[in-house]
Amino acid sequence: MTSQTPESRLRAAGTGSRAVVRYRIEGGLTDALGTITALDPAGCTIATRTGEVFIAWDAVTAGKPVPDAPPRRRPRSAP
Template sequence: MTSQTPESRLREAGTGRRAVVRYRIEDGLTDALGTITALDSAGCTIATRTGEVFIAWERVTAGKPVPDAPPRRRPRTGS
């Protein structure tokens, strides 16, 4: 079994795929969950619910494609 790097997993998934990326920030680690919108030699861009996040490859500690989000439930109505 070949061990893949987070970068190679994300590149293999390609743009348009949903992914989660764990990366280093000043105070520790955080995650970005969303759609891969760009991949280049400097890093990747993930479109999250709160906006696009660019993550440099040297800050990435883990990353992989994930299944599409489940459909949102309809709001409940009062009885």
């Protein structure tokens, strides 16, 4: 059984796919969840709710495509 790297999984998913990427930052790890907007030799760009994040491949520790977000619920009406 061959093990895929996070980079190969993200490249296979392609731009326009929703993905989660765990990567190293100073002091630990963090995640980016959103749409893959770019894949290049240096890294990937993920469009998150708070903006685009460029992540260098050497900082990526895990990554995979994920299903589309569930539809937002309607706000509850006041009683």
